[in-house]
Amino acid sequence: xxxxxxxxxxxxxxxxxxxxxxxxxxxxxxxxxxxxxxxxxxxxxxxxxxxxxxxxxxxxxxxxxxxxxxxxxxxxxxxxxxxxxxxxxxxxxxxxxxxxxxxxxxxxxxxxxxxxxxxxxxxxxxxxxxxxxxxxxxxxxxxxxxxxxxxxxxxxxxxxxxxxxxxxxxxxxxxxxxxxxxxxxxxxxxxxxxxxxxxxxxxxxxxxxxxxxxxxxxxxxxxxxxxxxxxxxxxxxxxxxxxxxxxxxxxxxxxxxxxxxxxxxx
Amino acid sequence: xxxxxxxxxxxxxxxxxxxxxxxxxxxxxxxxxxxxxxxxxxxxxxxxxxxxxxxxxxxxxxxxxxxxxxxxxxxxxxxxxxxxxxxxxxxxxxxxxxxxxxxxxxxxxxxxxxxxxxxxxxxxxxxxxxxxxxxxxxxxxxxxxxxxxxxxxxxxxxxxxxxxxxxxxxxxxxxxxxxxxxxxxxxxxxxxxxxxxxxxxxxxxxxxxxxxxxxxxxxxxxxxxxxxxxxxxxxxxxxxxxxxxxxxxxxxxxxxxxxxxxxxxxxxxxxxxxxxxxx
Numbered sequence: 193x194x195x196x197x198x199x200x201x202x203x204x205x206x207x208x209x210x211x212x213x214x215x216x217x218x219x220x221x222x223x224x225x226x227x228x229x230x231x232x233x234x235x236x237x238x239x240x241x242x243x244x245x246x247x248x249x250x251x252x253x254x255x256x257x258x259x260x261x262x263x264x265x266x267x268x269x270x271x272x273x274x275x276x277x278x279x280x281x282x283x284x285x286x287x288x289x290x291x292x293x294x295x296x297x298x299x300x301x302x303x304x305x306x307x308x309x310x311x312x313x314x315x316x317x318x319x320x321x322x323x324x325x326x327x328x329x330x331x332x333x334x335x336x337x338x339x340x341x342x343x344x345x346x347x348x349x350x351x352x353x354x355x356x357x358x359x360x361x362x363x364x365x366x367x368x369x370x371x372x373x374x375x376x377x378x379x380x381x382x383x384x385x386x387x388x389x390x391x392x393x394x395x396x397x398x399x400x401x402x403x404x405x406x407x408x409x410x411x412x413x414x415x416x417x418x419x420x421x422x423x424x425x426x427x428x429x430x431x432x433x434x435x436x437x438x439x440x441x442x443x444x445x446x447x448x449x450x451x452x453x454x455x456x457x458x
Numbered sequence: 459x460x461x462x463x464x465x466x467x468x469x470x471x472x473x474x475x476x477x478x479x480x481x482x483x484x485x486x487x488x489x490x491x492x493x494x495x496x497x498x499x500x501x502x503x504x505x506x507x508x509x510x511x512x513x514x515x516x517x518x519x520x521x522x523x524x525x526x527x528x529x530x531x532x533x534x535x536x537x538x539x540x541x542x543x544x545x546x547x548x549x550x551x552x553x554x555x556x557x558x559x560x561x562x563x564x565x566x567x568x569x570x571x572x573x574x575x576x577x578x579x580x581x582x583x584x585x586x587x588x589x590x591x592x593x594x595x596x597x598x599x600x601x602x603x604x605x606x607x608x609x610x611x612x613x614x615x616x617x618x619x620x621x622x623x624x625x626x627x628x629x630x631x632x633x634x635x636x637x638x639x640x641x642x643x644x645x646x647x648x649x650x651x652x653x654x655x656x657x658x659x660x661x662x663x664x665x666x667x668x669x670x671x672x673x674x675x676x677x678x679x680x681x682x683x684x685x686x687x688x689x690x691x692x693x694x695x696x697x698x699x700x701x702x703x704x705x706x707x708x709x710x711x712x713x714x715x716x717x718x719x720x721x722x723x724x725x726x727x728x729x730x731x732x733x734x735x736x737x
Contacts, residue, residue: 201544208541211612212563215574218584219566222574230577271475278473290473293480296488299665299721301673303690304710307697308487311494311707330483333476391564393676398697411569415680419573427566434565438558 216431223424230418240425247422250410254426256321257390257406264328265336265385269378271329272336277370279337280344294338297331305331306398319401327399328389335388336381343377494707507708516692516709523688526603527672530610534618534667535660537611542622557623560616572609572680579605579681601683609681610671617670618663625659626652669717689713 223241227234244250279290297305309330313323347370355365393408400409411423498504510516550556563571578584579599586596599605629652637647673690689709696706 197547201547204540204544205548205550208537208615209559211537212560212615214578215571215612216563216566218574218577219570231582271479274472275476278470278476281469282473286470290477290480293484296484299669299717300714301669301690301717303673303675303693304491304714305487307693307706307710308491309483310697311703312483312487312490315490326483330479333479337476387561387564391568393569394674407567408569411567412676415569415573419570423570427570431562431566435562438562442555442558 219424220428220431222421223428225421228418228421240421241429244422244425244429247420249405250407250420250422250426253405253407253410256404257408260321260325260328260406261386261389264325264332264389265382267329268332268336268385269382272333272381273340273374273378275333276337276340276344280341294334298334298338302392302394303398306395309395310398313399319399321404323399323401324396324404324406327395328392331392331395332385332389335384336378339381339384340374340377343374347373491707492711494704495711496708498704507704508712510705510708511712516689519687519689519692522603522686523672523690526606526610526678526688527668529607530614530671531618531664531668533607533611534615534663537615538618538622538663539656539660541619542626545623546626557620560619560623564616568613569676569680572613572677575605575609575612576600576680579608601681601685603682603686605681606678606686606688609677610674613674613677614667614671617666621662621666622656622659625656625662629655665721669721672717673713 222230224236224238225234226237226239279287282290300308306327309323309327310319313319313326317323352365352369355369356362360368391408392406393412396406397409397412400406405413407423407426411419414420414423495507496503496505498506511520545556576583580586581596581598581600583600585599590596599608633651634647637651642650673688673693675688675690675694678686678688678691693706693709693713696702696709700706
């Protein structure tokens with residue numbers, strides 16, 4: 193019976209995996225397709241990968257996308273982590289108000305958030321990289337707060353108080369006690385924010401103005417004329433690079449965990 | 459006030475930058491969109507823009523959006539729940555690797571992934587190629603509501619899996635063991651222990667899937683062949699090609715009010731449960 197359940201579970205996971213990865217497989221295959229057409233196979237080639245590095249437009253969009261993702265996640269952590277600590281110390285009523293406001297960008301449809309920000313921005317700043325960055329920070333902060341908050345709730349604040357009573361300054365106590373406790377939440381918040389920023393299209397589309405392009409908006413603009421195969425090559429590179437990085441991080445943290453378990457057993 | 463309380467009350471101030479951010483970039487933009495929605499181009503007050511949601515074309519789009527969003531949510535739950543149970547059964551739960559498999563696809567640009575679905579589903583696409591090889595008649599899903607449904611279910615499935623996963627993995631094994639020791643069969647364990655404890659996850663997932671699938675104008679654009687319109691498509695056209703900002707804002711506000719009303723119930727449920735289980 194157990195073996196039967198194992199097999200069914202395995203098959204089901206494989207099925208969902210197939211759905212999730214089928215389009216990715218298609219894109220990877222296309223990146224090696226010598227024919228420019230999306231429907232015919234014209235033989236194997238590395239050409240698109242080589243041409244990618246001389247395509248100034250794509251590289252620029254990649255650069256914008258990465259800077260945007262990095263800067264917006266970093267600012268979100270810098271605003272969101274103290275924000276979460278502050279909100280946690282509030283009374284129930286204020287806490288409720290802040291958490292509701294935090295949920296607004298997550299509940300609202302992307303298109304509404306994007307339009308509202310655009311209508312607001314046009315009153316005082318030109319649409320461009322700056323406005324997109326502000327928009328990305330706005331939708332990223334909630335991800336940071338929502339991943340740090342459970343950590344803060346689990347934290348034993350008396351340890352912090354004890355550190356302070358024993359003479360540590362607030363800054364020292366923050367870095368020695370609070371920060372290490374919150375770190376896993378901060379890392380996953382940063383990672384979520386980075387992923388959301390990289391994958392966003394709608395909000396960027398409405399707040400970007402002319403002249404600035406992220407990979408998403410550039411791809412959207414190319415839909416009717418046909419996607420440049422270099423784009424498939426770039427996506428494949430990003431995908432493979434991220435897979436390798438995440439796999440390494442994962443193996444390292446597993447090892448770290450096992451290490452801790454072993455130490456405890458001694 | 460003793461020193462301890464004083465420290466805790468001082469801690470409020472840490473939220474000041476965030477409070478300013480919320481006011482400037484969440485509250486004020488909402489006020490601006492309401493102002494656009496409730497005025498005409500001459501600046502006079504009007505309810506026409508918001509009421510426009512009841513015009514036949516917009517009603518049709520709204521109804522279609524609702525059907526897509528409802529179907530998408532149901533299919534996502536039906537696909538995600540067994541997935542999480544299977545992961546738990548095989549003991550993949552506590553390992554980061556299974557989460558990683560679910561999040562990883564998001565690193566391939568979503569418009570490209572939807573375009574790939576277009577290639578898979580098109581009339582002479584990969585799916586039909588395989589079906590005819592197996593000796594069946596080809597199916598015509600391209601540019602139909604079914605194609606859009608496949609697209610949104612595909613795109614939002616991870617947002618359903620993750621919160622359910624978080625909720626189910628949090629259930630302690632001891633609890634399940636205790637139920638079994640007390641004589642519960644696996645059926646009872648599921649319906650009396652696992653399912654009730656996973657409801658907050660289901661609700662979070664529903665919130666994360668329902669609204670985006672209702673408004674995703676890119677997916678309906680690519681997989682619907684431009685003929686099937688969601689409410690998101692209509693709003694987008696008001697802004698980009700129609701240049702009718704007041705009308706677009708009016709429809710956005712109508713959409714927002716609708717979403718808030720339908721979510722009100724869900725969120726209140728969630729608050730009584732536990733804190734956010736989104737990730």
